[in-house]
């Protein structure tokens with residue numbers, strides 16, 4: 001009797017997988033999880049011990065440096081820019097990964113269109129309301145999954161996860177994405193950020209396990 005139920009359940013699974021065209025779960029995970037990472041279903045919080053409270057009427061994002069049209073946007077101006085949504089995986093250097101994070105906000109490329117970086121702008125330096133900073137080569141910021149996000153899973157990003165706005169760069173370890181972002185500066189030479197001067201690798205590619213320099 002028990003055995004019969006077990007067989008039936010397995011049969012239902014087989015049918016479901018066939019119907020969905022699903023690949024076996026273990027194989028899918030192996031291909032998707034970067035080396036040395038462990039999948040989490042929760043959403044750990046990592047910060048410097050400070051979660052700055054930024055009222056929306058005081059929030060500003062300044063984009064400057066080697067650009068033709070530097071700008072400081074308030075919350076309404078930022079949200080009036082074209083919005084995008086993107087689902088991506090999140091990899092923290094401390095070895096947890098989270099799949100299928102649904103972010104929405106403004107594409108980094110849209111911000112570039114607005115300020116017009118000069119040809120010699122090869123590096124981007126991000127600053128935050130908690131005194132955090134991080135740096136990323138310009139070309140990495142232009143991937144079509146890079147955005148300044150204001151929403152997670154359709155809801156405003158909570159303060160602990162970096163609201164009002166945070167940078168998302170899925171193809172790099174998550175420390176390269178500034179929570180509580182307040183500044184984006186375009187530079188001709190690279191300038192190391194908070195963790196980069198403290199021994200984190202500058203490359204930060206999870207697939208190459210570029211964790212610490």
Ligand SMILES: Nc1nc2c(c(=O)[nH]1)N[C@H]1C(S)=C(S)[C@@H](COP(=O)(O)O)O[C@H]1N2
Nearest residue numbers: 044045046047048092128132161174175179
């Ligand atoms: N402003 C700011 N941004 C930050 C950090 C931080 O301490 N301050 N931590 C980084 C690190 S190490 C990670 S893993 C992610 C964590 O994002 P989460 O707290 O939403 O998981 O934010 C990154 N961005």
Ligand SMILES: [Mo]
Nearest residue numbers: 046092093175
């Ligand atoms: Mo991290």
